[in-house]
Amino acid sequence: xxxxxxxxxxxxxxxxxxxxxxxxxxxxxxxxxxxxxxxxxxxxxxxxxxxxxxxxxxxxxxxxxxxxxxxxxxxxxxxxxxx
Ligand SMILES: [Zn+2]
Numbered sequence: 001x002x003x004x005x006x007x008x009x010x011x012x013x014x015x016x017x018x019x020x021x022x023x024x025x026x027x028x029x030x031x032x033x034x035x036x037x038x039x040x041x042x043x044x045x046x047x048x049x050x051x052x053x054x055x056x057x058x059x060x061x062x063x064x065x066x067x068x069x070x071x072x073x074x075x076x077x078x079x080x081x082x083x
Contacts, residue, residue, distance in 0.1 A: 011060060015065075019043075024055070025038055
């Protein structure tokens with residue numbers, strides 16, 4: 001049975017600046033392709049908009065109405081997705 005990694009990660013809204021720490025967990029068998037990601041505790045002011053087991057697809061909804069991905073890339077590779 002696979003163990004799970006638990007960690008906290010800061011969520012920060014780029015629109016209103018609201019921030020908080022989410023408690024999340026995911027499988028440590030990342031080579032399997034399915035990280036089985038889940039947010040165990042959402043910080044106040046944020047809510048799940050589109051839950052996913054992939055943190056790059058998990059959409060979070062801020063109290064101001066802004067929606068963004070849980071895990072965002074800071075730099076895009078050439079030919080990568082525009083946003
Ligand atoms: Zn916001």
